[in-house]
Amino acid sequence: MCGHVCHRVVVQRRYRGVAEGTLRWVAAQISRMRENRVVQGRMVTPERLAELVEGESVIEAEPIEDADRVCPDCGGDVLTVGYMPSALEFVNAWKCQECDWGETDRE
């Protein structure tokens, strides 16, 4: 019966659409979780981490990465983030995950 088959195709299409939407949502959540890191016991976004080092809000920040170095103050793990404090400047910053230590590559 045509009606029956057509109905099934519609349901399958609808299900596929929902499944793709769910996968996109899950992927977005995972990438968001990867971007956020724990610094001094708090979950921070790249923008928040950049603000911690900069001392004021930034325009844009790249995803946080693990820096291949340890904190000179406490020996803790150091994270690195690139950000734009203004439209004309790009700064790389390093921030300890355990203490207040942080620095930038600004001259």
Ligand SMILES: [Zn+2]
């Ligand atoms: Zn430290």
